[in-house]
Amino acid sequence: MLSVIPNPPRTALPIQGTDDLFPVRRVYCVGRNFAAHAREMGADPTREPPFFFMKPADALQMVPDGETVEHPYPPKTANYHHEVELVVALAKGGRDIPVDQALDHVYGYAVGLDMTRRDVQDEAKALRRPWELGKAADLSGPVGTLKPASVIGHPAKGAITLSVDGAVRQKGDLSDMIWSVAEQIAYLSTYFVLEPGDVIFAGTPEGVGAVTRGQTMVGTIEGVGEIRLTVV
Numbered sequence: 001m002l003s004v005i006p007n008p009p010r011t012a013l014p015i016q017g018t019d020d021l022f023p024v025r026r027v028y029c030v031g032r033n034f035a036a037h038a039r040e041m042g043a044d045p046t047r048e049p050p051f052f053f054m055k056p057a058d059a060l061q062m063v064p065d066g067e068t069v070e071h072p073y074p075p076k077t078a079n080y081h082h083e084v085e086l087v088v089a090l091a092k093g094g095r096d097i098p099v100d101q102a103l104d105h106v107y108g109y110a111v112g113l114d115m116t117r118r119d120v121q122d123e124a125k126a127l128r129r130p131w132e133l134g135k136a137a138d139l140s141g142p143v144g145t146l147k148p149a150s151v152i153g154h155p156a157k158g159a160i161t162l163s164v165d166g167a168v169r170q171k172g173d174l175s176d177m178i179w180s181v182a183e184q185i186a187y188l189s190t191y192f193v194l195e196p197g198d199v200i201f202a203g204t205p206e207g208v209g210a211v212t213r214g215q216t217m218v219g220t221i222e223g224v225g226e227i228r229l230t231v232v
Helices: 036-042 099-105 118-127 181-188
Strands: 012-014 021-023 029-030 052-055 060-063 066-072 080-082 083-091 106-113 142-145 158-163 167-173 200-201 216-221 225-229
Touching: 012 060, 060 066, 060 225, 066 099, 083 181, 083 216, 099 106, 099 181, 106 216, 106 225, 142 225, 181 200
Parallel strands: 029 200, 060 142, 066 225
Antiparallel strands: 012 021, 029 052, 083 106, 083 200, 106 142, 158 167, 158 216, 216 225
């Protein structure tokens, strides 16, 4: 059976040490998963149940190791924010996954950015509308090369930072997450049947802020890697 339009390309992430690719099905993002970031966004950082939003898979932007990639400033915003995050790629799916088995479902990890039209998101919050216009801009999810868990393990601590033109803006530790990666996977699987190819952006530390054209962002997670992008 033929398609009536050209088949859209499938988003896939590069993997360290191989030419094979990781095909992406869905992209889930957890909100306010670091206490200090929750406070800077005006929220109570108590351990209430996590909440999630989504990005389209084709909103991901590949950032190969050792390269500085051009990142387009999107239209309809004057306040475009960086949020550096641990990205989790699932090799196995399931429903109602127990927390103590959740990490067995992980293929690997990468450094990512949840780039956000903050002014648009703030307006959506005020009007109690969905966040897609603020969170799902084209190429709003830069992601670095995947590092297999079989190689690096499951990082539960380590510095997570983002600098802009050499000045550190965000600085935290993976151990500061309110909800661990395993807990996020388990919780999500009570709402959705998770599948191989699903990706989770696991939350950002404090210090989010605006970038403008010409600035270079460097996101780093200890033991996972680094990505570099220049806003154009």
